[in-house]
Amino acid sequence: MIIExxxxxxxxxxxxxxxxxxxxxxxxxDFYTRMHAAGKGDTLSTVLVIGGIALYYMETHHWEWSAIxxxxxxxxxxxxxxxxSPTSTHILMKAGFDAGIKPKLxxxxxxxxxxxxx
Amino acid sequence: MDLQTLLVSKLNYWIFVILMIVGIWAIMxxxxxxxxxxxxxxxxxxxxxxxxxxxxKEHGTDIPIYPHDLIHxxxxxxxxxxxxxxxxxxxxxxxKHETAxxxxxxxxxxxxxxxxxxxxxxxxxxxxxxxxxxxxxxHDAHAPIxxxxxxxxxxxxxxxxxxxxxxxxxxxxxxVGLSLIQRVYRIYGSIEENEILEAIQNAxxxxxxxxxxxxxxxxxx
Amino acid sequence: MKVFQTIIAVVLGALLIYAEADFPAWASSKSPANxxxxxxxxxxxxxxxxxxxxxxxxVLADYRGYDTLFETVVVFTAGLAIFAILGTGVMREKKxxxxxxxxxxxxxxxxxxxxxxxxMLVPVIQLFALYxxxxxHHSPGGGFQGGVILAASFIMLELSSDLRAEAAKxxxxxxxxxxxxxxxxxxxxxxxxxFFGGHFLDYDMLQAxxxxxxxxxxxxxxxxxxxxxxxTVSSIMLLIFRQLVSGGYSxxxxxx
Numbered sequence: 001m002i003i004e005x006x007x008x009x010x011x012x013x014x015x016x017x018x019x020x021x022x023x024x025x026x027x028x029x030d031f032y033t034r035m036h037a038a039g040k041g042d043t044l045s046t047v048l049v050i051g052g053i054a055l056y057y058m059e060t061h062h063w064e065w066s067a068i069x070x071x072x073x074x075x076x077x078x079x080x081x082x083x084x085s086p087t088s089t090h091i092l093m094k095a096g097f098d099a100g101i102k103p104k105l106x107x108x109x110x111x112x113x114x115x116x117x118x
Numbered sequence: 119m120d121l122q123t124l125l126v127s128k129l130n131y132w133i134f135v136i137l138m139i140v141g142i143w144a145i146m147x148x149x150x151x152x153x154x155x156x157x158x159x160x161x162x163x164x165x166x167x168x169x170x171x172x173x174x175k176e177h178g179t180d181i182p183i184y185p186h187d188l189i190h191x192x193x194x195x196x197x198x199x200x201x202x203x204x205x206x207x208x209x210x211x212x213x214k215h216e217t218a219x220x221x222x223x224x225x226x227x228x229x230x231x232x233x234x235x236x237x238x239x240x241x242x243x244x245x246x247x248x249x250x251x252x253x254x255x256x257h258d259a260h261a262p263i264x265x266x267x268x269x270x271x272x273x274x275x276x277x278x279x280x281x282x283x284x285x286x287x288x289x290x291x292x293x294v295g296l297s298l299i300q301r302v303y304r305i306y307g308s309i310e311e312n313e314i315l316e317a318i319q320n321a322x323x324x325x326x327x328x329x330x331x332x333x334x335x336x337x338x339x
Numbered sequence: 340m341k342v343f344q345t346i347i348a349v350v351l352g353a354l355l356i357y358a359e360a361d362f363p364a365w366a367s368s369k370s371p372a373n374x375x376x377x378x379x380x381x382x383x384x385x386x387x388x389x390x391x392x393x394x395x396x397x398v399l400a401d402y403r404g405y406d407t408l409f410e411t412v413v414v415f416t417a418g419l420a421i422f423a424i425l426g427t428g429v430m431r432e433k434k435x436x437x438x439x440x441x442x443x444x445x446x447x448x449x450x451x452x453x454x455x456x457x458x459m460l461v462p463v464i465q466l467f468a469l470y471x472x473x474x475x476h477h478s479p480g481g482g483f484q485g486g487v488i489l490a491a492s493f494i495m496l497e498l499s500s501d502l503r504a505e506a507a508k509x510x511x512x513x514x515x516x517x518x519x520x521x522x523x524x525x526x527x528x529x530x531x532x533x534f535f536g537g538h539f540l541d542y543d544m545l546q547a548x549x550x551x552x553x554x555x556x557x558x559x560x561x562x563x564x565x566x567x568x569x570x571t572v573s574s575i576m577l578l579i580f581r582q583l584v585s586g587g588y589s590x591x592x593x594x595x
Contacts, residue, residue, distance in 0.1 A: 080460070080463075083456050083459060083460060084456070084460065087452055087453060087456040090450075090452055090453075091450065091452075091453055094450065123364075124360075127364040127365055128359055128362060128364065128365060129365060130365050131356075131359045131362055131365075132356070132359075135352055135355045135356055135359070136352070138352075138355070139348050139349070139351060139352040139355075142348055142351065143344065143345065143348040146344040146347070146348065147340075147341050147344040147345065147348075171365065172370070172372045172373075173372065173373075174365070174366045175366055175367075175368050175373055176366050176367070176368060178366075181395075181479055182382070182393075182394040182395055183392050183393045183394065183395075183477070183478065183479075184386055184392040184394070186392075189386060189392060262387050267382065267383050269378070269379045269382045269383060270368045272382050272394070274372060274373050274378050274382075275378075275381060275382070275394035275395045275398055276372075276377065276378055276381065276398065277372065278395045279395055279398045279399045279403060282395070282399060282483065283399075283406060283407070283410045286410055286413075286414060286483055286572070287410060287413050287414075290413055290414050290416075290417030290418075290575075290579075291417065293417055293418075293421055293579040293583065294417050294420050294421055294424070296583055297420075297421045297424045297425045297582060297583060298424060300425060300583070300586055300587075301424055301425065304586075
């Protein structure tokens with residue numbers, strides 16, 4: 001019973017973080033900030049949702065070894081997403097930078113060199 | 119035709135029809151060649167979905183695989199006990215068949231267990247007890263489970279097989295289509311259908327050749 | 340014109356929905372597909388005849404093995420067709436509207452993060468591909484799925500670094516040779532049973548070759564033909580990717 005509550009909480013909070021990431025992708029003003037939101041949402045919500053699923057599965061199969069093996073395979077999925085998703089975010093941002101997309105900065109800040117670059 | 123029958127129990131057909139119409143519309147009316155190919159891919163996905171949805175049954179498993187406990191029944195732990203019983207039974211059955219062969223031929227045809235005991239006795243007469251145990255364990259593994267399976271418990275495997283082939287062939291033809299689009303882009307400079315048609319009509323005036331190898335051959339001569 | 344096409348599409352959709360009224364309900368056991376004799380025979384008898392728990396792999400590689408052989412040939416032919424359309428350097432001599440680019444790639448992109456993560460992931464992906472191939476008998480998998488995952492690992496290597504350098508390691512010629520080897524394995528294994536008095540692709544007869552009973556011979560032969568399929572599918576998918584991405588320019592000039 002307690003494990004079920006924990007797993008449901010994890011899944012719902014994972015979906016909540018995903019909702020935040022989607023809102024960020026739509027509403028952020030700049031390419032780089034949007035990519036940042038995508039990278040965050042992908043990893044954290046995946047961990048929570050898949051972790052919740054793994055816990056629920058192990059509980060309904062009474063913590064047998066076959067169920068623990070299934071949970072280990074789900075852990076492997078989490079590790080794979082953790083390695084690949086931020087890497088793809090990084091490479092996309094780098095490609096955007098190389099293509100010349102300028103970040104949107106504040107007007108009078110001293111970091112703003114876009115007006116001086118030719 | 120009440121609403122429940124029309125919508126709910128035929129939901130997969132509705133989805134298939136909608137996806138197929140989207141695909142056909144994209145092939146017909148989009149100008150961009152890549153979008154046409156994407157419409158073709160959507161159409162293929164709709165057909166595959168249709169066939170796979172035909173394969174499901176109400177209480178069937180999702181994937182048509184025999185579960186583990188159906189194949190290896192639980193009395194494997196007592197296999198030694200079964201060795202002696204079954205080998206004795208097999209020897210008895212074998213001798214009974216040998217002596218009364220002409221009388222009991224009809225028994226051989228009608229009784230599956232006796233036929234398997236005969237094959238198992240054949241295994242036993244070849245070797246020692248270890249091989250007999252191995253033979254009987256094989257007998258346990260080969261025990262026909264066809265009668266204990268209710269076909270309603272498993273999803274239909276045939277549409278899955280057909281659609282595996284369909285997916286692979288679809289991917290291959292998609293690759294060929296995309297390479298043709300690249301070639302068209304290289305020659306005509308555009309992948310919009312109206313611009314390509316104009317370029318074909320203007321081809322003879324401009325000198326943008328359609329058969330360049332013939333022109334190159336003509337230039338070499 | 341577009342209105343006309345939309346009307347055609349909508350009319351077609353309406354006709355199909357009208358025809359739906361006679362279709363059997365979803366997931367009914369009495370539908371002609373599910374209650375037919377062939378399907379019932381397969382579900383009841385596959386384990387007794389081939390000792391393979393996965394019905395789909397058994398039907399694909401054994402009962403309908405001829406179909407799968409020519410599906411592999413279709414994949415190979417598609418790879419050859421793409422090679423003939425794009426990759427033989429034909430495009431360089433012709434006078435074309437869009438001129439051939441002088442320089443395909445700039446400096447090969449060196450990014451430490453991508454290099455390291457690719458190096459970590461590729462062996463695991465290849466191991467998983469071999470696992471999927473070998474477990475086609477017991478879980479969803481088999482030759483096509485394993486071959487595609489294997490191709491994905493090579494594609495990841497090529498995406499993360501210089502395409503031409505990686506393409507020189509596994510050349511086009513080698514890719515086509517691997518495709519041929521896959522088909523030869525499949526068709527050759529089927530021909531082998533002709534020498535023992537059976538039909539083409541009749542794996543029962545191969546029990547004379549190995550000390551096995553006919554059921555295990557069928558099960559092992561399925562694994563061998565799936566290996567052949569994986570060879571072809573992985574190499575041809577890699578070839579298709581390379582040709583499409585580079586527009587045919589992934590071969591260095593002297594090979595073309």
